[in-house]
Amino acid sequence: MNLLRELVRWLGTGAHWLGPDGVLHRLLQHLALTGVSVALAAVVALPLGCWLGHLGRGGTFAVNVSNIGRAVPTFAVLVLLAVGPLGIGNTATVVALSLFALAPMLTNTYVGVQDVDRDVREAARGMGLSGRQVLWRVELPLALPLVMAGVRIAAVQVVATATIAAYIGGGGLGRLIVDGLAEQDQGMLVSGALLVALLALAVEGLFALLQRRIDPARRVRAVRVATRRVPHPG
Amino acid sequence: MSVHALGGNCLIRNSWICGRYFTTRGAQILAAVRQHVLLTVVAVGVGFAVSLPLTLLCRRWRPLRGVVLAVTSVIYTVPSLALFALLVPATGLTSTTVAIGLILYTLVIFVRNTLAGLDGVPDDVVEAARGLGYRPAQLLLRVELPLALPSIFAGLRLATVSTIALVTVGALIGNGGLGNLISDAFSSVFKAEALAASAFCVALAVLADLLLLGVQRLVMPWRRAAR
Numbered sequence: 001m002n003l004l005r006e007l008v009r010w011l012g013t014g015a016h017w018l019g020p021d022g023v024l025h026r027l028l029q030h031l032a033l034t035g036v037s038v039a040l041a042a043v044v045a046l047p048l049g050c051w052l053g054h055l056g057r058g059g060t061f062a063v064n065v066s067n068i069g070r071a072v073p074t075f076a077v078l079v080l081l082a083v084g085p086l087g088i089g090n091t092a093t094v095v096a097l098s099l100f101a102l103a104p105m106l107t108n109t110y111v112g113v114q115d116v117d118r119d120v121r122e123a124a125r126g127m128g129l130s131g132r133q134v135l136w137r138v139e140l141p142l143a144l145p146l147v148m149a150g151v152r153i154a155a156v157q158v159v160a161t162a163t164i165a166a167y168i169g170g171g172g173l174g175r176l177i178v179d180g181l182a183e184q185d186q187g188m189l190v191s192g193a194l195l196v197a198l199l200a201l202a203v204e205g206l207f208a209l210l211q212r213r214i215d216p217a218r219r220v221r222a223v224r225v226a227t228r229r230v231p232h233p234g
Numbered sequence: 235m236s237v238h239a240l241g242g243n244c245l246i247r248n249s250w251i252c253g254r255y256f257t258t259r260g261a262q263i264l265a266a267v268r269q270h271v272l273l274t275v276v277a278v279g280v281g282f283a284v285s286l287p288l289t290l291l292c293r294r295w296r297p298l299r300g301v302v303l304a305v306t307s308v309i310y311t312v313p314s315l316a317l318f319a320l321l322v323p324a325t326g327l328t329s330t331t332v333a334i335g336l337i338l339y340t341l342v343i344f345v346r347n348t349l350a351g352l353d354g355v356p357d358d359v360v361e362a363a364r365g366l367g368y369r370p371a372q373l374l375l376r377v378e379l380p381l382a383l384p385s386i387f388a389g390l391r392l393a394t395v396s397t398i399a400l401v402t403v404g405a406l407i408g409n410g411g412l413g414n415l416i417s418d419a420f421s422s423v424f425k426a427e428a429l430a431a432s433a434f435c436v437a438l439a440v441l442a443d444l445l446l447l448g449v450q451r452l453v454m455p456w457r458r459a460a461r
Contacts, residue, residue: 002323003320003323003324006323070392070395070396070399071395071398071399071436071439071440071443072399072432072435072436073398073399073400073402073403073413073416073432073435074399074403075402075403075405075406075410075413075416075417076402076413076416076428076431076432076435077432079416079417079419079420079428079432080428080429080432082420083419083420083423083424083425083428084250084425084428156311159313160313160314160315160316163313163315163316164313164314164315164403164406167406167417167420168420174315177315177316177319177406178406180319181319181322181327181406181407186322186323189319189322189323190319190320190322190323192316192319193315193316193317193319193320194316194320196312196313196315196316197311197312197313197316197317197320200311200312200313200316201308201311201312204311
């Protein structure tokens with residue numbers, strides 16, 4: 001197929017991988033943008049979500065912020081920030097990406113902490129744990145799967161938005177797509193698209209694996225399986 | 235225009251809010267809105283129509299269900315711009331490319347939600363209906379689908395709002411409805427256009443959501459009575 005031929009031809013050219021416009025550099029830029037934005041948003045969203053969830057307040061806000069985030073086009077926010085106060089460049093991109101990463105992490109963290117079984121919380125209180133101890137030793141571990149899910153959703157979202165951010169002059173793999181469109185180079189266009197798709201899938205897969213690793217329920221099940229006694233014959 | 239009017243013109247000052255923008259670019263705005271609405275309606279409509287038989291097939295054959303869920307999960311994770319770009323060699327820089335990409339995304343949402351809705355129908359209800367002599371087709375139409383409606387409507391609202399936002403990305407390949415205005419505003423650093431187009435996008439999403447909520451209330455009056 002023509003698509004496959006273009007892909008192989010373009011990716012097969014070594015020069016396309018090196019240099020400031022090369023695949024490797026663009027990949028590093030993309031990873032850097034994603035990492036910084038998710039980290040910045042996490043620093044704000046995770047503590048805020050924990051605190052609100054622990055107190056049980058601000059639920060309407062925490063849950064609806066994701067609904068609102070879904071209705072706002074990422075492209076629009078990027079352009080508004082670029083045309084407005086921040087101009088084009090990495091600052092505008094990182095700010096926009098962080099904003100979009102906030103919503104899913106805040107919502108998931110809030111719901112995760114808030115949804116902890118009331119009986120468990122009361123039992124902890126009954127054992128004499130203070131409010132803060134309840135948060136750290138009971139609510140957070142139980143909320144961890146949902147929190148991780150929120151981070152995963154945010155990370156994939158940022159990888160996608162960073163791709164679009166290339167249009168307003170940023171770096172990242174999206175530049176391959178945007179430049180490919182501008183220069184009518186189908187090889188670059190399709191290669192860029194495939195690499196972005198693979199990156200998004202890799203990020204999703206990585207976080208899904210991490211989530212499964214740190215799921216406390218899984219650890220409990222693993223311990224149970226490990227300590228199950230083998231029935232004696234006879 | 236007098237010199238005085240030129241000097242105080244909000245277009246020249248590049249203000250964020252500018253009435254003159256609407257009066258001078260009315261036709262362009264309407265064309266953008268028309269393309270935006272058309273792409274949304276096509277994507278949601280076709281996606282929904284294709285998802286129904288697909289969902290029913292998934293319920294019949296277990297292996298198909300696993301495959302469809304896996305494939306749709308992969309598609310959903312692929313960023314929109316990348317998906318559109320992958321379709322370009324096949325369908326060019328046209329609105330068809332954007333439409334196909336959007337249809338794939340709505341398909342994911344619809345299949346997931348409809349499956350969840352149908353799976354959520356309690357087993358005893360299905361057994362009772364079968365005991366009453368309901369044939370499979372009747373069971374589906376008169377028992378399972380109505381009970382799955384809340385989930386289906388949730389999927390409809392989610393798909394519509396997401397699609398309205400995703401249409402804008404189509405601007406990068408020349409067909410993005412209101413996104414076209416946004417990208418134009420970027421190239422010419424036109425603040426009023428950027429803000430207006432963005433506001434219209436959000437307004438469209440809110441309007442569509444409220445509309446669907448209204449339809450939901452109409453179609454499921456028993457939910458209101460249960461309150």
